[in-house]
Amino acid sequence: FHVTRVETKPYEGQKPGTSGLRKKVKVFTQPHYTENFVQSTFNALSTDKVRGATIVVSGDGRYFSKDAIQIIIKMAAANGVRRVWVGQNGLLSTPAVSAVIRERVGHDGSRATGAFILTASHNPGGPNEDFGIKYNMENGGPAPEAITDKIYENTKTIKEYFIAEDLPHVDISAIDVTSFGGPEGPFDVDVFDSASDYVKLMKSIFDFQSIQKLLSSPSFSFCFDGLHGVAGAYAKRIFVEELGAPESSLLNCTPKEDFGGGHPDPNLTYAKELVACMGLGKSNSQDEPPEFGAAADGDADRNMILGKRFFVTPSDSVAIIAANAVEAIPYFSSGLKGVARSMPTSAALDVVAKHLNLKFFEVPTGWKFFGNLMDAGLCSVCGEESFGTGSDHIREKDGIWAVLAWLSILAHKNKENLDGKKLVSVGDIVRQHWATYGRHYYTRYDYENVDSGAAKELMAYLIKLQSSLSEVNKIIKGICSDVSKVVHADEFEYKDPVDGSISKHQGIRYLFEDGSRLVFRLSGTGSEGATIRLYIEQYEKDPSKTGKDSQEALSPLVEVALKLSKMEEFTGRSAPTVIT
Ligand code: VG1
Ligand code: CO
Incomplete structure (x- = not known):
């Protein structure tokens, strides 16, 4: 392929927000708009993170992702990137991208130094809805403000971008490595399974056997709503294939470009089907609701946790996970390094930190601030009121992780109850928590x-x-x-x-x-x-x-x-x- 230099002019308003650049698809599809932002990002990174480097490109599969992936592949080639890793069909959840950066080793021993994540998260998708691009760094976390500020500055003065216009369209539907020859040598596109690195990581954190026992117990029942986002791909692999939950426990778990026309936001307003299934809201279904229900957002970093006719606030959820992590989750068995929450998140976590004598941090909204604490070994579990919960296993919030954390707590509390005794429910766990901590x-x-x-x-x-x-x-x-x-x-x-x-x-x-x-x-x-x-x-x-x-x-x-x-x-x- 050849490198083409294209002249361009700045667009206003390409300022990355709390979590990347998010605009209507119609804004992204203006001539050079996406290219300007991608080039501004390359220009904001140090040379070694671009030339000869390996970068990941994928996302929640929303409308315009497939086109954006081809654009970014061509621009990566032209900017001297050595390899681009793409999840099959361009799908990778935000937490899976973080895991891939941190854990995946390429067939030639390569490791990724960054990622373009193509998502507008919980915002609707489709030709008239939102698209987004976010850049994550070598630690697997969102670019810090120093980088996003630089990207924004670059977008204001950009005059040119580089693209390999004659690079053939790369088939991202099949797992394969395709090699191309460019002016600086070979360039590879490596399409890999979207779930396997992430599944492996989850198996190293949780006791899958004990969760499997819980899920297969006749007294327990479970329901997960993927809201047509990318979480479905992981839910099938983990809850059904690994943990033996019946296929029927999954709702809306086939990823769609427009999220079925809905708002892929896991809360009581938008996760309507799940809310009804769990016996909450206005539904008057006669069926007995499942013991446990959960949902994730478009890019699967958010989660909502529900019990039978019971809603767990995200602020309570992170506090309860922190209070039970050491006993219920093998990854934390040697103790928590510290805990953190975003400023608007309730102080439920503060009270747990005080009781357990844990380091505690209050950071601004957005996940990027937790990463530094984790890299420095100061924080194990953290969360936001906006349905975000996670830990230092990666540098993003993690919806499926949160569900597995709750299943672990339920499995732990019900170890002795699975042969027909009354189960300790989600509601019981939360009420018990309030009784102890307020x-x-x-x-x-x-x-x-x-x-x-x-x-x-x-x-x-x-x-x-x-x-x-x-x-x-x-x-x-x-x-x-x-x-x-x-x-x-x-x-x-x-x-x-x-x-x-x-x-x-x-x-x-x-x-x-x-x-x-x-x-x-x-x-x-x-x-x-x-x-x-x-x-x-x-x-x-x-x-x-x-x-x-x-x-x-x-x-x-x-x-x-x-x-x-x-x-x-x-x-x-x-x-x-x-x-x-
Ligand atoms: C919102 C939430 C924030 C979250 C961010 C990204 O930001 O409040 O807690 O980190 O979305 O989540 P804001 O600036 O709109 O309040 V996600 O799942 O949309 O990447
Ligand atoms: Co999200």
Whole structure:
């Protein structure tokens, strides 16, 4: 093949957000748009991570992935990359990409130094929906801000990109290595099985035998919803082939380019089928729901955990995993190095860390901040309120891992019960946890696609308000006398304890005397307008008061949040788009 230099001009707005660049497909398919971003990424990396290097390209299989893969292969060849690794059919979950970077050794002994992950995660897919590109580094984690800032700077000045236009279309549907000759020597495209490296890693972490016993017990039943995302490919291999769950326990586990027209977001709003199957929501099905249910998002890094008629909040989930990991999961048997959560995630994990005397970290939203802690050996288990849970086995959150972690805890707690005794249920485990550690009532209100100007004004207003706490407390008193008072308010700022880098403007916090919190943030993953996220949390230590409905328990605080922020006045919205 030959290298062609193509002249181009910058596009505005190619700034990677919380997790890569996410835009409508129609934006990505503009002439040179995708190429500009890919070249800007190559130019942001050190030469040794490009020339002669091995990089991974794959994703959740959403619409435009197959075209983007061919473009990136051609540009990689032209930029002097030695090998491109592609999951069969271009499919690799985000956690599997992380595992492949860290674990896979090529047939010639090569190892990958980075990856283009093609996904917009939980955002819908299809010709009129979202596409995304994210770059991950040698440790398997998302590029840190220093790199994403550089990528963005490059997109603003780009004049040219390089592409091997005459490189033939590579068949990515069959497992095979194809070699090409270029001006600098050979270039290989290695198409490999999407699941095997990941499955091997999971088997080294969990006790598959004990999970298999649980799944095959007649008293246990299980249901997993892949929401038509890439998780299905892994669910089949792991839950059915390895662990013996019946095929019928899988819902929507064939990956589709448009996720069946749905929103591949594992929460109570979008995972409708699973929610109904688990006896939650408005369904009045007569069938007895399964003991355990779970779902993952489009790229399979998020998870939702459900019990029979029971919802586990993600903030509780990570706390419960941390509290039980050492006993229930072989990978952690020698202890946890530390735990971490994102700032808006509830303090349930903090309480566990305190009880177990574990190192604890609070980082900004987005997985990239956990990676440094893990690389430095400071953190084993971490999570976010946004249905993200994971550990230092890779450098991404991991939906299937979270499901296996819960199955391990259930298997451990029910070791003696599998021959017909009453099972300890998901609900029992959570209630027991609240009894020991107290409960953090928690909810999140999302206002999607709000006018960007209005969203900024609301945030600016809240920051200004923070300058006088007495004024804030006066307003709150006028709204509701039932809530405690604000004792501290700020804009969250994080100093990375490993590299000392500082991340500013990471969300506005109002901290109350009784441990309650209100957090306001603007989303960094949307593709249109602005999304305001409002996080509401209240701590209850008294075991006699931990059984309330959470929306009910939080309603005074919600009222305060909405009125204090003048939400309706600024946004014109009388209700959020989604409540989780
Ligand atoms: C959201 C979540 C954040 C998560 C990010 C990526 O970001 O709040 O916790 O890490 O999505 O998740 P934001 O900036 O929109 O609030 V995924 O599964 O979409 O890659
Ligand atoms: Co995701």
